[in-house]
Amino acid sequence: MNNITYIKDFTEWKKDFKFYVPIRVRFSETDMFGHVNNVSAFIYFEQARIDFFKDRRLFMNFDDPNISGVPVVADLQCDFHKQMFFDDQIKLYVKVATIGRTSLDIHYMAINEQDDICLTGRGRIVYINRHTGKPMPLTDDIVQKLTN
Amino acid sequence: MNNITYIKDFTEWKKDFKFYVPIRVRFSETDMFGHVNNVSAFIYFEQARIDFFKDRRLFMNFDDPNISGVPVVADLQCDFHKQMFFDDQIKLYVKVATIGRTSLDIHYMAINEQDDICLTGRGRIVYINRHTGKPMPLTDDIVQKLTN
Amino acid sequence: MNNITYIKDFTEWKKDFKFYVPIRVRFSETDMFGHVNNVSAFIYFEQARIDFFKDRRLFMNFDDPNISGVPVVADLQCDFHKQMFFDDQIKLYVKVATIGRTSLDIHYMAINEQDDICLTGRGRIVYINRHTGKPMPLTDDIVQKLTN
Amino acid sequence: MNNITYIKDFTEWKKDFKFYVPIRVRFSETDMFGHVNNVSAFIYFEQARIDFFKDRRLFMNFDDPNISGVPVVADLQCDFHKQMFFDDQIKLYVKVATIGRTSLDIHYMAINEQDDICLTGRGRIVYINRHTGKPMPLTDDIVQKLTN
Numbered sequence: 153m154n155n156i157t158y159i160k161d162f163t164e165w166k167k168d169f170k171f172y173v174p175i176r177v178r179f180s181e182t183d184m185f186g187h188v189n190n191v192s193a194f195i196y197f198e199q200a201r202i203d204f205f206k207d208r209r210l211f212m213n214f215d216d217p218n219i220s221g222v223p224v225v226a227d228l229q230c231d232f233h234k235q236m237f238f239d240d241q242i243k244l245y246v247k248v249a250t251i252g253r254t255s256l257d258i259h260y261m262a263i264n265e266q267d268d269i270c271l272t273g274r275g276r277i278v279y280i281n282r283h284t285g286k287p288m289p290l291t292d293d294i295v296q297k298l299t300n
Numbered sequence: 301m302n303n304i305t306y307i308k309d310f311t312e313w314k315k316d317f318k319f320y321v322p323i324r325v326r327f328s329e330t331d332m333f334g335h336v337n338n339v340s341a342f343i344y345f346e347q348a349r350i351d352f353f354k355d356r357r358l359f360m361n362f363d364d365p366n367i368s369g370v371p372v373v374a375d376l377q378c379d380f381h382k383q384m385f386f387d388d389q390i391k392l393y394v395k396v397a398t399i400g401r402t403s404l405d406i407h408y409m410a411i412n413e414q415d416d417i418c419l420t421g422r423g424r425i426v427y428i429n430r431h432t433g434k435p436m437p438l439t440d441d442i443v444q445k446l447t448n
Numbered sequence: 449m450n451n452i453t454y455i456k457d458f459t460e461w462k463k464d465f466k467f468y469v470p471i472r473v474r475f476s477e478t479d480m481f482g483h484v485n486n487v488s489a490f491i492y493f494e495q496a497r498i499d500f501f502k503d504r505r506l507f508m509n510f511d512d513p514n515i516s517g518v519p520v521v522a523d524l525q526c527d528f529h530k531q532m533f534f535d536d537q538i539k540l541y542v543k544v545a546t547i548g549r550t551s552l553d554i555h556y557m558a559i560n561e562q563d564d565i566c567l568t569g570r571g572r573i574v575y576i577n578r579h580t581g582k583p584m585p586l587t588d589d590i591v592q593k594l595t596n
Numbered sequence: 597m598n599n600i601t602y603i604k605d606f607t608e609w610k611k612d613f614k615f616y617v618p619i620r621v622r623f624s625e626t627d628m629f630g631h632v633n634n635v636s637a638f639i640y641f642e643q644a645r646i647d648f649f650k651d652r653r654l655f656m657n658f659d660d661p662n663i664s665g666v667p668v669v670a671d672l673q674c675d676f677h678k679q680m681f682f683d684d685q686i687k688l689y690v691k692v693a694t695i696g697r698t699s700l701d702i703h704y705m706a707i708n709e710q711d712d713i714c715l716t717g718r719g720r721i722v723y724i725n726r727h728t729g730k731p732m733p734l735t736d737d738i739v740q741k742l743t744n
Contacts, residue, residue, distance in 0.1 A: 183331060
């Protein structure tokens, strides 16, 4: 885990994860190299992030016209440490790494049944005003739910 | 092409196709068996059907609240004749096979660069009233554009 | 369930299913119409079929050069009865409908948490000799495992 | 394009791209938010990278047992600047940013028909000995083809 800019002390970094989503690899998520396609890592990150928000009861009312803020993915990043294969049962861990005024940074870690770290990653979510398209401050309620 | 209920006379059936969409297989559309995943056939059917409708200037105003009819996929069916591989350039042919009062049947044929038939298929599209969820009659304008 | 050629008596047909796979819809499996993309139905069929074979301990040695027979999807068919949505928990039922000399017919049924039937389907699997590419007879062992 | 660590001077960075792959968004690559799913960005990066290597006649003999080196994706990263939509025609630019002893860094840029930059990204490819699983030096031939 050297050279990964978003991980300073790996033991600390790993210890901070609590929430995870069980992910089972689908056959359609493999590719002709015989393993899980690199793209599928981001399918799993997305799924885990949405489940994490749901668990915190956050960002659940996309259709509510009274809520003007929506979370938008600003960037995504994944380091591939170990191949995953069809039928693997993955634990996809998610945590909030940092919270800014209008955005937050989410970190990811995928672990297989042999307890190998297959993926690590991160991505920034910006809270956007859907009417103006501009970033808006995260509310106290959001920050509280994120840091619980 | 025996035993395919939607093809009576294959030579005739094939001759009727005029419109096609060029499809290039994406790497992510392969699977661990080394070929194009069976599921991807339906990605290509969908793409070709939408392009066909667009070519006929049909069903293009999904967001227009004044248009109450929307085309809905009722069923889909595909026969796999020959494997497709990464980087294959496919011609995905589409035609309207039959037009009913509230629905139409669309047929599909995929041909690779060696002129092999890789896929044949069909599927019914029902014209649904988005407010009631019930089938509604295809308008004269739609029928005309479909039969042009 | 009228007009579906592979279902004669629906009550009987439904009763025959025993094995199912729990499938949770992934966010990436939705499309811009707000529901589960039609293509995803076949992702779920594929997953359920593979899990069914695994449960019966069938077709598990794809890499074993001593086994010359491989199961190949000859056709697939799906009827869309009800929309599925993100986060739906689907039960994907699978059963062997008929067994021929060199092939078998598999049926599918997807049921959501409200017990609505969302999908029904079927597809033929042909047992192919990987060296000749020709159909070969299903062995007694296979037939026994399929009918258990 | 501030805060993107892999872009120092954006005008320079952009000017360096020569090779691109035309990508047409598929309907199945959208999601329920009405735009192209974030995951699809990595489908396009992968496709463009493979096409780039093919254009340089590099890494084309995956099955050749005499070639022990294979390119492996070590990490991937994408910044999302502008939403993409169904039917968008994207130009996916690829370039080699840096070449090390056993790895190279590839940069990506996606531009839509209105000349908006939709995506920028990068990823490291490591040249791995398939027998040992360890990084091995890029050959002179590879370096030459990459820098042509």
